């Protein structure tokens with residue numbers, strides 16, 4: 297770890313990553329050296345608009361201040377490391393963090409949109425049985441700068457590869473965003489700030505396995521983000537077989553929290569439902585799903601499963617998937633089948649596992 301030179305006989309003081317400092321924290325730090333307030337704005341701009349990665353770049357700051365910053369802070373930047381391209385245009389990117397850990401992000405291009413799927417944690421503590429990330433243990437939460445770095449890195453790559461920047465962001469990569477909610481909020485503040493990345497909140501989706509407490513927090517903040525609930529089975533008994541989280545957050549409790557979310561935000565929720573062959577794709581399963589979906593305004597995404605090593609669940613056949621979809625739409629629900637993308641590079645839903653690790 298980088299340290300500040302200590303006075304004789306005292307412990308070295310660790311340097312702080314300047315990219316985790318909020319603007320108000322910077323202002324406070326500057327105050328002790330009688331620096332004017334506008335310096336905080338200048339430093340913020342260097343960090344989040346101009347993408348500075350060392351203090352010498354901050355040429356509108358006096359040399360003495362740059363030296364002082366250098367003494368107290370370091371830059372931790374998540375660097376693009378491995379880039380893999382799928383035959384269908386999907387790109388998976390491995391990011392190396394300052395401590396050598398790795399997370400993954402994915403770019404999914406279509407004719408209308410370029411979506412970035414990003415991670416919120418290194419590994420995951422929830423161990424959903426069908427998910428490659430769940431086979432890793434949760435190592436640590438990402439800080440907000442590491443989340444923003446993924447978006448910046450993927451945006452640059454999208455501009456380079458497709459001549460267009462990102463249009464949408466989904467927190468659907470490694471980890472559960474609602475278990476790292478404060479850092480996710482701080483990241484979205486930068487992503488949506490007019491003077492930084494200026495993305496509309498409605499272009500950002502938080503995808504959760506259903507943490508009722510976190511959803512209620514989103515509701516209370518009146519967040520204008522989209523919410524997606526990874527449901528994947530429509531009864532508690534069946535869901536608990538594949539998702540441990542259902543034991544502490546049963547379906548009824550999550551449904552109540554989503555109703556609260558809708559009451560505050562008026563935003564339709566997306567239900568994500570992976571179709572597993574002969575596990576959750578019967579007519580009875582569809583009818584159980586309809587009961588949940590009628591509780592609040594929603595869209596349903598039926599997702600094609602991508603095999604994960606060591607997992608016995610399999611993708612539903614096209615016939616069973618089509619029949620399942622038909623039952624939902626015949627009952628007046630808005631649903632469609634989401635085709636799997638990037639599975640040849642293990643970039644599809646549930647396949648991110650930071651293989652380098």
Ligand code: SF4
Pocket residue numbers: 420421422423424427428429430431469470471472505646
């Ligand atoms: S599906 Fe999401 S919450 Fe479940 S193990 Fe995978 S990353 Fe974690």
